[in-house]
Amino acid sequence: MKATAIILGSFVASWIFLAGILDETPFYVPTKWPKPIYDFTENPLSQEKFELGRTLFYDPDLSRDSTISCANCHLQYSGFTHIDHALSHGIDGKIGTRNAPVLINLAWQEFFHWDGGVSSLNKQAINPLTHSKEMDNNLVEILRRLNQSNFYRTRFYRAFGESTIQTSSLLKALANFTVSLVSAYSTYDRVKRGESKFTPQEQAGYKRFKKYCASCHQEPLFMKNEFKSNGINYMPTLGDLGRMAVTNRKEDSLLFKIPTLRNIEFSFPYMHDGRFKQLKDVLNHYGNLHGNQTYYSNELKKLNRPLTSNEQKDLIAFLKTLSDQNFLFNPKFKYPKNERNASF
Numbered sequence: 001m002k003a004t005a006i007i008l009g010s011f012v013a014s015w016i017f018l019a020g021i022l023d024e025t026p027f028y029v030p031t032k033w034p035k036p037i038y039d040f041t042e043n044p045l046s047q048e049k050f051e052l053g054r055t056l057f058y059d060p061d062l063s064r065d066s067t068i069s070c071a072n073c074h075l076q077y078s079g080f081t082h083i084d085h086a087l088s089h090g091i092d093g094k095i096g097t098r099n100a101p102v103l104i105n106l107a108w109q110e111f112f113h114w115d116g117g118v119s120s121l122n123k124q125a126i127n128p129l130t131h132s133k134e135m136d137n138n139l140v141e142i143l144r145r146l147n148q149s150n151f152y153r154t155r156f157y158r159a160f161g162e163s164t165i166q167t168s169s170l171l172k173a174l175a176n177f178t179v180s181l182v183s184a185y186s187t188y189d190r191v192k193r194g195e196s197k198f199t200p201q202e203q204a205g206y207k208r209f210k211k212y213c214a215s216c217h218q219e220p221l222f223m224k225n226e227f228k229s230n231g232i233n234y235m236p237t238l239g240d241l242g243r244m245a246v247t248n249r250k251e252d253s254l255l256f257k258i259p260t261l262r263n264i265e266f267s268f269p270y271m272h273d274g275r276f277k278q279l280k281d282v283l284n285h286y287g288n289l290h291g292n293q294t295y296y297s298n299e300l301k302k303l304n305r306p307l308t309s310n311e312q313k314d315l316i317a318f319l320k321t322l323s324d325q326n327f328l329f330n331p332k333f334k335y336p337k338n339e340r341n342a343s344f
C-alpha cells in the first residue's frame with residue numbers, strides 16, 4: 001500500500017488534472033492524450049459518487065436473486081472483463097451472445113457495446129441491470145431495495161443530496177466509477193514519457209504494429225471510435241450482425257467497434273464472441289485474411305501474407321507492453337470494504 005502511494009505520488013505531478021476534479025478521484029487525463037469525450041458537466045466527479053459507484057458495482061443485491069454483481073462479468077485483474085468465458089455468464093448460469101468487453105479508458109469512448117448500441121455511459125447500466133441473461137432485475141425493485149437500506153440512503157444523500165434514491169443517481173454513481181477506470185501507466189506509456197526503453201524485440205514488434213495495426217488500434221488509446229470488420233467470419237449460431245443491428249444499414253453489416261488493446265495480455269478470450277483464446281490465434285487470423293476472406297476493412301489489406309513466427313513473437317512482446325499493473329491492481333478499483341459488505 002505504502003509503496004503504491006509513493007509510486008503514485010511521484011508521477012502524479014506530471015499528469016494534467018481536469019479543472020475541478022478532486023485529487024481523490026482516480027480520473028485524470030494523461031499528458032498528450034486527446035480530450036475526453038465524456039461530458040463531465042452532466043455528471044461531475046466526486047469522491048462520494050465514485051466510492052458509491054464502486055460499492056454498487058460490486059454489489060450482487062442489484063440482481064434479481066442477489067447473486068450477480070457487475071464485477072462478476074467485469075473483473076479488475078483482467079482489465080474488467082470476464083476471462084475464461086467466451087460468452088458472458090449471468091443470472092441462473094444463463095449464457096449471453098457476446099463476450100464482456102474490458103472497461104478501460106471509457107471517458108474517451110463515444111459508443112458503448114460491441115455494436116455501439118448505447119451512446120451514453122450514464123445510461124449504459126440499465127442494460128445489464130434489466131437484461132434477462134445478466135442481472136434480470138427491474139428498476140422499481142432495485143430502487144425499493146436501495147431505499148430500504150440505511151447504508152445506501154446515507155451514501156446517496158451525501159453524494160447527490162437526495163433523501164429518496166432516484167434511477168438517474170444510481171446510473172450516475174455507476175458511471176462515476178466506470179469513467180474513472182483510466183489505464184495509462186504501462187511500459188508503453190513509460191517509454192513514451194522517456195522513463196523506460198523497449199527491448200529490441202518489443203521495438204521490432206512496435207514497428208510491425210504501427211505498420212499493420214495502428215490505423216485502427218490507434219495510439220495512445222489503442223482503439224478508435226469507429227466500426228470496422230477485421231475479417232472474422234459470421235457465426236450463424238449467434239446471428240450477430242454487429243453495427244447493422246443498430247443502424248439497419250446494409251453497409252454496416254458485420255462491423256464492430258474497434259476495441260482497445262490496453263491490458264490485452266489479460267483480457268482473453270478475444271473478439272466480440274470470444275472466439276480466440278490466445279494472441280497467437282489472433283495473429284494467425286490477421287495473417288491469413290488475404291485470399292481466404294472476401295470481407296474485411298481496407299486497413300487490413302497491407303498485411304497480405306501470414307506473419308512469420310518471429311514477427312508474431314515480436315508483436316506479442318509489444319502487445320504485452322500495454323499491460324498496466326498499476327491499473328489491474330489499483331486498490332482504488334478493488335472490491336470495497338465498508339459497512340455495506342462487512343458481513344459478507
Ligand code: HEC
Pocket residue numbers: 057068069070071072073074088089090091096098099100101102103106109111112113114115124125128129133134135174178
Ligand atoms: C452477465 C455479464 C455482465 C454483467 C453482470 C454486467 N455486464 Fe457489462 N457487459 C457485458 C457484456 C456482454 C457487454 C457487451 C454488450 C454488447 O456488446 O452487447 C457489456 C458491456 C458493458 C459496458 C460497455 C463497455 C464498452 O466498451 O462498450 C459497460 C460500461 C458495462 N458493461 C458496465 C457494466 C455495469 C456498470 C454493470 C453492472 C450494473 C455490468 N456491466 C454488468 C456483460 C456483463
Ligand code: HEC
Pocket residue numbers: 102209212213214215216217227228229230232256257258259260261264267269270271272273282286297298299300315
Ligand atoms: C480494420 C481495422 C483493424 C486493424 C487494421 C486491426 N484490427 Fe484488431 N480489431 C479490429 C476490430 C473491429 C476488432 C473487434 C472485432 C470483433 O470482435 O468482431 C478487433 C479486435 C482485435 C483484438 C481483440 C480485442 C478484444 O478485446 O477482444 C485484438 C487482440 C486485435 N484486434 C489485435 C490486432 C492486431 C495485433 C492488429 C495488427 C496485426 C490488428 N488488430 C489490426 C479492427 C482492426
